[in-house]
Amino acid sequence: MILFRNCTIVDAALPEAREGYDVLVENERIREVSDTRLEVHGAWEVAVDGRTLMPGLIDAHAHVVLGSYNLRELEDVAPTLMTARAAQVMRGMLDRGFTSIRDAGGADWGLAKAVDDGLLAGPRLFISGRALSQTGGHGDFRRRTSDAGEPCLCSHPLHFASRIADGPEAVVAATRDELRKGACQIKVMASGGVASPHDPLKRTQFSKEELRAIVREAEAWGTYVMAHAYTAEAAVHAVSCGVRSIEHGNLIDREAAAFMAAEGAYLVPTLSTYEGMRQHKAELRLGEASLQKLRSVLEAGFASIEFATEAGVPIGFGCDLLGPLHHLQPLELTLRAEVEGAHDVITAATKTNASLLGRDDLGVIAPGALADILVVDGDPLRDLSVFDEKGRKLPAIMKGGVFHKNELTTTYRDAQIVPAGPPVG
Numbered sequence: 566m567i568l569f570r571n572c573t574i575v576d577a578a579l580p581e582a583r584e585g586y587d588v589l590v591e592n593e594r595i596r597e598v599s600d601t602r603l604e605v606h607g608a609w610e611v612a613v614d615g616r617t618l619m620p621g622l623i624d625a626h627a628h629v630v631l632g633s634y635n636l637r638e639l640e641d642v643a644p645t646l647m648t649a650r651a652a653q654v655m656r657g658m659l660d661r662g663f664t665s666i667r668d669a670g671g672a673d674w675g676l677a678k679a680v681d682d683g684l685l686a687g688p689r690l691f692i693s694g695r696a697l698s699q700t701g702g703h704g705d706f707r708r709r710t711s712d713a714g715e716p717c718l719c720s721h722p723l724h725f726a727s728r729i730a731d732g733p734e735a736v737v738a739a740t741r742d743e744l745r746k747g748a749c750q751i752k753v754m755a756s757g758g759v760a761s762p763h764d765p766l767k768r769t770q771f772s773k774e775e776l777r778a779i780v781r782e783a784e785a786w787g788t789y790v791m792a793h794a795y796t797a798e799a800a801v802h803a804v805s806c807g808v809r810s811i812e813h814g815n816l817i818d819r820e821a822a823a824f825m826a827a828e829g830a831y832l833v834p835t836l837s838t839y840e841g842m843r844q845h846k847a848e849l850r851l852g853e854a855s856l857q858k859l860r861s862v863l864e865a866g867f868a869s870i871e872f873a874t875e876a877g878v879p880i881g882f883g884c885d886l887l888g889p890l891h892h893l894q895p896l897e898l899t900l901r902a903e904v905e906g907a908h909d910v911i912t913a914a915t916k917t918n919a920s921l922l923g924r925d926d927l928g929v930i931a932p933g934a935l936a937d938i939l940v941v942d943g944d945p946l947r948d949l950s951v952f953d954e955k956g957r958k959l960p961a962i963m964k965g966g967v968f969h970k971n972e973l974t975t976t977y978r979d980a981q982i983v984p985a986g987p988p989v990g
Contacts, residue, residue: 566596566605567589567608567611567963568590568605568608568978569589569611569613570610570613571586572587572616572617573585573616573618573944574588574618575618575945575946576915576929577929578929578930578931580908581946582617582944585600586598586600587599587603588618588938589605590936590963593936593967594926594934594936595932596932597932598932605979606978607978608978609975609976611940611974611975612973612975613940613961613973616940617944619915620915620916620934621663621664621665621937621939621962622882622915623663623664623666623915623922624667624914625810625881625883625918625921626883627658627667627883628885628886628887629658630648630650630668630672632647633849651672655685655687655690656685656686658687658894659969660955660956660959660962660970661952661959662939662956662962664689664939664962665690665922666689666690667691667693667883667921669693669791669793670695670727670752671695672692672693673692673746676692677690677691677692683990691750691922692749693743693749695725695726696726696727696752696753697728697736697739697740697753697779698729698753699730699771699775702729702754702770703754703758703770704728704729706727730775733778737779737782740783741782744782744783750783750791752791752812753779753808754792755770755792755799755800755802755803755808756769756794756799757795766795766858767796769798769802770799773802776792776803776806776808777806784807788923789808789810790808791809791811794811794812794813795813795816796816797816797817798821800824800825801824804824804825809830809831810831810832810833811825812833812835812883815834815839816869817832817869817872817873819872822875822878823876825878831880831921832870832879832880832881833880833881833883834870834883835883835885836900838890839859839863840863840893841893845889846859848889870901870905879920880905880917881913882913882914884897892954893954895949898910898952899950901913907949908946911946915928915929937964938963939959940962941958942959942960943958956970960972967990968989968990969989
């Protein structure tokens with residue numbers, strides 16, 4: 566057992582911090598949260614000394630294997646090199662306090678299993694497998710000079726990120742196949758995108774019949790569908806077919822937000838990726854088509870969050886950062902705080918994302934929850950910059966009851982035989 570002594574708790578439960586708490590962890594879960602001093606025999610006692618204790622962060626739109634914004638550059642990357650780079654990306658995320666992520670296309674069951682088995686250090690992975698795209702959609706990476714042939718990317722170097730399926734029968738088969746291979750949820754491309762040069766941003770993708778078929782198959786498996794969608798039209802199109810979460814959604818309007826709220830759909834904004842692309846456009850070597858799309862969505866993203874908030878849409882937290890910009894993950898927190906406030910952003914990155922994932926045992930500091938715990942040197946309700954790119958103000962990071970990092974004074978109390986140390990991953 567591990568006892569966090571004298572904590573100031575910050576989580577979604579209350580908009581203000583709660584001082585003077587003890588938190589007891591047994592195995593992988595939180596056993597007790599007490600506002601009075603706990604006396605526990607045979608436990609490792611961690612001296613939090615009034616610092617902030619909060620749930621691990623969740624990024625609901627990550628891409629750990631996409632190493633570049635210029636997707637053409639990935640054509641010459643070997644899968645082994647891609648995996649090695651993903652390992653570095655995932656360790657960096659965990660160092661920054663992200664204990665769970667929903668990968669939005671690219672990561673597979675093997676990578677998730679490697680993390681679960683402790684072979685790689687990283688957040689818990691909720692994988693989408695390969696995103697589903699129509700021919701000519703956001704996930705169709707073929708060049709315009711390529712022959713159409715069969716609607717398949719099997720021999721294409723980017724086949725790990727998406728797959729093409731057209732028509733209700735084909736999308737059913739593709740959905741079943743991704744679920745068979747371990748996808749936790751299904752990702753669809755329901756509009757054009759910024760990084761893809763050939764598909765118009767303001768167009769819907771997949772027919773209603775296709776989307777409804779995908780949603781039915783996901784629901785039959787006990788899961789849901791997330792949709793890449795920028796415009797109001799694309800968001801309404803996807804949600805009307807049963808899609809659970811709209812990714813990006815920069816161009817939604819008040820009417821679309823109201824419809825999403827009525828249908829119980831989530832919005833997962835991803836502001837940091839656009840700001841990062843704007844700041845680093847030269848070194849990213851983005852094409853002019855992508856830069857034009859970027860300019861149209863950058864400022865609109867703030868308005869979409871305001872519309873969603875007014876309508877009562879549950880707003881999750883995602884970053885959508887690729888390759889060299891993963892270190893900007895904390896930027897999403899500070900950007901979002903400009904329109905929402907720190908507590909709402911923390912709630913989005915913990916409890917709301919946990920709800921989106923269907924995991925009520927994540928994102929909270931409560932008995933029975935998985936012990937994904939951060940200790941923060943500072944007050945995130947006043948200053949979200951405590952989550953910097955190196956995790957320098959996170960002296961302790963725990964995932965599932967195991968320390969990834971612990972720089973706090975830790976003492977074994979009340980036992981004659983002292984174990985070698987608390988569990989460390």
